[in-house]
Amino acid sequence: MEQPISTERGFATGAEARRAVREGRLSCQTSSLAPGFVQGNLVILPQDLASDFLRFCQRNPKPCPIIGMTEPGDPRLPDLGADLDLRTDLPRYRVWRDGELVDEPADILSHWRGDLVGFVIGCSFSFEEALIADGLEVRNVAAGVNVSMFRTSIPCAPAGRFAGPMVVTMRPFSPADAIRAIQITSRFPAVHGAPVHIGLPEQIGIADLGKPDYGDPVEMRDGELPVFWACGVTPQAVIAAARPPFAITHAPGAMLVTDLKNSRLSIL
Structure with a gap:
């Protein structure tokens, strides 16, 4: 179910936007949220599926360009944000079991496990x-x-x-x-x-x-x-088709706002 859009949208940095998410002041859609800062789609999978998914992204760079990948069990990506935590810093998540959507929580602290690997994928x-x-x-x-x-x-x-x-x-x-x-x-x-x-x-x-x-x-x-x-929502269609036992994604439109500047991604 689509969540309401927050009316608080004027954030000077990605860190400010993530803080608002953690404090419950921001819900769902993040387009134009923190101008200048890279946003990312999220996919989290058990370690035994991570290598297959990494190869999937490498074979499909248009929909799945990886801009960050965690170590197993580590929810942090300091290259994308010094205080960034994948468990709390997105406005809305989706939890999948056997390819079925079972929950759309505001954080995934209760779902986190020591074998999970997070992928952050570039966002339009x-x-x-x-x-x-x-x-x-x-x-x-x-x-x-x-x-x-x-x-x-x-x-x-x-x-x-x-x-x-x-x-x-x-x-x-x-x-x-x-x-x-x-x-x-x-x-x-x-x-x-x-x-x-x-x-x-x-x-x-x-x-x-x-x-x-x-x-x-x-x-x-x-x-x-x-x-x-x-689009970086492609992995959600793939998860529904492949039916892995467990997966977590962002809710469509509810992205991770990073500290990386958009200008750094331009090749010209």
């Missing part, structure tokens, strides 16, 4: 800042809603027991702005890079842009094209 919220800085309207940000996300018919390359469909985010642009969006996001491969598809959503298995599988619908205006980027 990071390149939204660059789009906006170039004068492009990012519709979900302008409307104050979560980005639209869709399961597609695009298969991911399998690895071990992990296989399933790619999930994409969608943002509408005029044709001219879509070209510019491709140019801008191509500079950010660590947060999904260039789009994987433009227009004709039915060609990638999307029947209705008004009914996203995750997130919120956004307005499509006359003359606009839907532009689709690979």
Whole structure:
């Protein structure tokens, strides 16, 4: 179930945003939350599945670009934030058993185990800042809603027991702005890079842009094209398909805000 969006959104740093999460002052959607700071998707798996998932990410770098990975049993990633704790620092989590969603807690302290390995995966919220800085309207940000996300018919390359469909985010642009969006996001491969598809959503298995599988619908205006980027929610579709005994993810749109600056991810 989608959680309400916090009205407190003006954070100067990633550390301030994480503090607000821990103190219960922030719930769910984090797009544009702490401008300038990298956000990440989360996947946590038992150690005996971690190597398969790592290979899955390596074979599918568009939807699953890894920006951080923990040691078994350690919830901290000092390279992404000195005080960062994967158990408490996301607004909402999802707990999975045998591929079924069983809980959506505000923290995972009671679910944490000594054999768990955390993966932080790049998020397209990071390149939204660059789009906006170039004068492009990012519709979900302008409307104050979560980005639209869709399961597609695009298969991911399998690895071990992990296989399933790619999930994409969608943002509408005029044709001219879509070209510019491709140019801008191509500079950010660590947060999904260039789009994987433009227009004709039915060609990638999307029947209705008004009914996203995750997130919120956004307005499509006359003359606009839907532009689709690979999405870090892909592991959740893969977990549902692969049915591992236990997994934890972020709730879609409820990201980990790090201390890493977005500018460090640009290749130009």
